[in-house]
Amino acid sequence: MKKYILNFKILTNQALNYNHNLLELECNEPLPVMVPGQFAEVRVDGSVNTYLRRPFSIHRVNPERNSIHLLIKSVGEGSLTLANLKAKATVNIMLPLGNGFPIEENGDVLLVGGGCGVAPLWFLADQLKKKGNEISMLIGGRSAKDILLADNYAEFGKVYISTEDGSQGEPGMVTVHSILKQDKLPFTAIYCCGPDGMMKAVSHIAEKQGIPCLVSLENTMACGIGACLCCVVDTKQGNRCVCTDGPVFSSLELKGWSAETEVGCSLDK
């Protein structure tokens, strides 16, 4: 897919909770072709501390409005600046980057999102549904206020929720949710995005039942186009760039992710 550098204009900025914003941005030119799982490298102007572009998953594409949505979690100066942008502000974006999720007709599929990991999953659910798949969505977070956009996913299928403190849905992490505790999972594929520990744990469950599991990784990156080799992840074929060979990988490709090699998973990177 061809990559472009384009100017966008903020249409709406919706605060989802204390540290997450959903931005809708309209493109000044016709939107390029892009697929779920791809991301955008966003330039943040106005500070010497935000010199490099920042990568964000493409959350949603709206062809009628010629717009995309980006889910921003405020973790530092760059994301905070983006989260505070008002309507009509211009943003320079390089996109679409990365390999994206393969959209196949698999049957019954499960999408699992942890915290802001739900970001790429709306576009994915939309395309998978259009391809004839039955969608189930499992969203996890620390507590109810960390569960993002659950209502928006309801249009695709059944939405299940896990919160560590039990304030919404089932208590605990996603891996102990009843939907994943079944002896025989009724899914032909699992798509996952969230903290590494969560994705690893979900991939183990999938692996044990022979279900393909696709995960979306996030590494710190500079160029976003496979030239600098900063964002590598160790795979069975050696180092691969998350920005170009990913961000979507089969969990079985990743070194140290297989259930046989892992002794225990920590939820921190």
Added chain:
Amino acid sequence: MVNLGVNIHKLNLKNPVLTASGTFGYGEEFDDFIDVNALGGIIVKATTSKHREGNPYPRMAETPMGMLNAVGLQNKGIGYFVENIYPKLLKYNNCIIANVSDSTVEGYVEVAEKMNRLDHISAIELNISCPNVKEGGMAFGTSCPSATAVTRAVREVYDKTLIVKLSPNVTNIVEIALAVESAGADAVSLINTLLGMAIDAEKRKPVLSTITGGLSGPAIKPVALRMVWQVAKAVKIPVIGIGGITTASDAIEFLLAGASAIQVGTANFVDPQATVKIIAGIEDYLQRHRISDVKQLIGGLTI
């Protein structure tokens, strides 16, 4: 009509703008954004004698107006380069320069020898900022004897234009430049990255897996400019300027300081079209100042 052509030894560059090794892949990564043939030339990612996986992640840290990198020369080695990468470079009609790196003199010689046989590689750039494993990991380019030794050894086996890329992490870069000039370098390029460090205060840990790494980007420009000026006054061979070049004005400053050509590196990450904008900007500058030939800017600083 202005003339943008410059010469580096036997190389005739259509304009002074090259891309820095490690920031432009092998060219095709940028095909969606620019016509790579419009550049004076490209310097591809470093090739070593053996396959290298490079350093563990994390390999980068953002810094004010710059970044640190600790990629660690990840590449598949000279054998793979000759078989798989070189054929893809044949489509470029500008100057293709191979960056050569290694950890032993023998390794450098092996790569240089094989590059010598590749007709479409017009020149090699010797990266002497690599740690010399036989000298306790001290970089080749940090002492005159080791810089001389590696340049001389490569000179024996390499017939075409030999550019030596200097490390700025030295007390006196002029003496290193003079040493490699005496050892047979046809040109020098400077600067490589400055040694730096980043710490995550919340996690109380270094950001890079290697703790320290190379600083690049606009933050280093004043240091690079100073070193280019000092070296250009001392050597007779052409100087290629590198260090935080983002705009045409930056490029022209390096030419005025004595560089015959420049390399654009980190700027490519923020704007993949930076190089072609710089070329257009240089042309515009020449027209505005009614200068017919870019070569008139080289060393044109009035003091």
